[in-house]
Amino acid sequence: MEHPENNEEYKGLTVNSGVAQPSIVNPYLQRGRFARRRLTAADYVEGIVKGNVTILGQAVTLVESTHPEHQAIAQEVIEKCLPYSGNSIRVGISGVPGAGKSTSIDEFGIHVLERTGGKLAVLAIDPSSEKTKGSILGDKTRMEKLSVHPYSFIRPSPSAGSLGGVARKTRETIILCEAAGFDKIFVETVGVGQSETACHSMVDFFLVIQLAGTGDELQGIKRGIMEMADGIVINKCDGENVDACHLAARQFQNALHLFPMPESGWLPKVLCYSGFYGLGIKEIWDMVYEYIDFVKVNGYFEHRRAEQAKYWMYESINEQLRNGFYNHPTIAALLPGAERSVLEGQKTSFVAAKNLLDSYFNLLK
Ligand code: GDP
Numbered sequence: 001m002e003h004p005e006n007n008e009e010y011k012g013l014t015v016n017s018g019v020a021q022p023s024i025v026n027p028y029l030q031r032g033r034f035a036r037r038r039l040t041a042a043d044y045v046e047g048i049v050k051g052n053v054t055i056l057g058q059a060v061t062l063v064e065s066t067h068p069e070h071q072a073i074a075q076e077v078i079e080k081c082l083p084y085s086g087n088s089i090r091v092g093i094s095g096v097p098g099a100g101k102s103t104s105i106d107e108f109g110i111h112v113l114e115r116t117g118g119k120l121a122v123l124a125i126d127p128s129s130e131k132t133k134g135s136i137l138g139d140k141t142r143m144e145k146l147s148v149h150p151y152s153f154i155r156p157s158p159s160a161g162s163l164g165g166v167a168r169k170t171r172e173t174i175i176l177c178e179a180a181g182f183d184k185i186f187v188e189t190v191g192v193g194q195s196e197t198a199c200h201s202m203v204d205f206f207l208v209i210q211l212a213g214t215g216d217e218l219q220g221i222k223r224g225i226m227e228m229a230d231g232i233v234i235n236k237c238d239g240e241n242v243d244a245c246h247l248a249a250r251q252f253q254n255a256l257h258l259f260p261m262p263e264s265g266w267l268p269k270v271l272c273y274s275g276f277y278g279l280g281i282k283e284i285w286d287m288v289y290e291y292i293d294f295v296k297v298n299g300y301f302e303h304r305r306a307e308q309a310k311y312w313m314y315e316s317i318n319e320q321l322r323n324g325f326y327n328h329p330t331i332a333a334l335l336p337g338a339e340r341s342v343l344e345g346q347k348t349s350f351v352a353a354k355n356l357l358d359s360y361f362n363l364l365k
Contacts, residue, residue, distance in 0.1 A: 041076035048077070048180045049084055051119075053153055056180045063172045064158040078172050081179035086305070088183045089292055090174060092199040094225075095209030096191040100235040102142035104209060104275035105186055109146040111281045112184055119151040120184040121177040125170050125195050126157035153182060164319050167198035171312060174202060191225070200228045201311050204301060205288050208232050212241060212248035226252075226259055229268050231287050237272035238279065245272040264300045266291055325360050334359060 039047075039058070047055025062074040093108070095101045109120050122143065139156050146152045158169040174185050189199040191208070200206045208229040225232075232252050237245035252270045261267065269287050273280030295301040325331055338356055341347040347355075 041073050041080065044073070044077045045080040045179075048081055048176055051181045053180065056153065056176060057155075059176050060155055060173050063176070064169050074172070078175055081175055084179035085175040086178060088174075088178045088185050089205070089288075090185045090187065090203040091288060092187045092189065092196075092203035092206040093209065094189045094191045094196050094199060094206070095235070096211075099191065099209045099211055100275045101188055101209060102139075104235060104273075105188060106143040106145050107275050107278050107281050108285070109143070109152060109186065110149070111285055113149065113151055115285065116184070118183040119153070119181055120146070120149075120186065121153040121155070121174075121182040122146065122186045122188065123155050123170050123173055123177070124157035124188040125163075125167050125199050126159075126190060153177060153180075162319070162322075163194050163198060164315055164322075167195075167202070168312070168316060168319060170198075171202045196225070196228060201308050204295075204304065205230045205291055207284070207288070209235050210248065210252070211236060212244040226256060226268075227262070230262075230264070230266065230291055231268055231284070232256075232270045233284055234270070234272045235275050238274040238277050242272075264291075264295055264304070265298055266294055266300075325357075328360060328363065330363055331356060331360055 039055070044055055044059045044062075048059055059074070059077050062070045062077070065071065065074070093101060093105060095104075105122060109122065113120055139154075141147065143154060147154060155173060158166050158173075170187060174187070177185060185203075187199050187203055189195045206228050208225055208231070210232055212234055232249075234245045234248050234252075249270045249272050256268055256270070271280060271283055271287065273284055275281075292301065295304070326335075334356060338347070338352045342349055342352045
């Protein structure tokens, strides 16, 4: 398909609405009436619901901001977008670095866009970004075909804050993307512990990319991936690696039988593919769509989303309590002394924690 940016008719327009809007290439570009004044929450919502990806990108930036004023607008925008959200298929894609996530997502994305039309947003949860302050996952340059596709929106992982904070922002971004008409959402994450749990808690289908012959067959079982995965796919099933991949697939399939039947009533499948050569991609998406049909009929689809909403309510409470506590200036001033007294053995961790919490709750009175 010709990219609309190369097409004179489309120059400077987004493709999904008749309204003249800035190019999707630079999501931060401001033009037109929105550039003349600061946007209100209503402006953001209007722009998002019309499918304006520039406004969407700006709203996501607000969601990611830690500035209280930005957060206040962001929360209002999210709330107003909620009624327009939910109408999508959310797929989590996890794998260790080098498993082939970006190569695969590029192929998967093009496949689902050609297969079902619509629009695709690729988001990410990257715990490493906490340390490096920069995120790699979801980087546009890693997805060559999708990055120039007119119906895709790629957003790297939010980089600031705790994993809980990063994950919450990704979840809120899902709502905004859905309100903007994105009916397919991929959430990419690195296959290491906590971030997978966070990703799992916001998607309808959790796809785990594995490699053959790395010992991951057993590690995966240990780490509880088997309980989370709705599908396990063995990548790089090409060249001399084909036999090893099929062997790994059998090992995973056997291991799956050791676990109780998932609540969804769906026994996860194990498939081999090659993201690089584009082999076996259709079968993976046949599986995903089969699952979605299955759980929509048996009611698990809605149940899982409701449970996720509940989970995020508690996560949100935890995050706000934690932030309120640590960001309180009096507490921040007391913390180094408390830390010292624990390190020097003058107080137990429990007593030091209790003293600090008592001080905090007294301050709130
Ligand atoms: P990520 O770190 O999980 O995003 O992995 P990448 O997509 O960057 O891929 C890591 C490396 O594996 C790159 O050198 C890819 O070219 C290679 N790779 C990815 N998919 C395949 C595949 O299906 N077959 C083979 N042989 N190599 C692949």
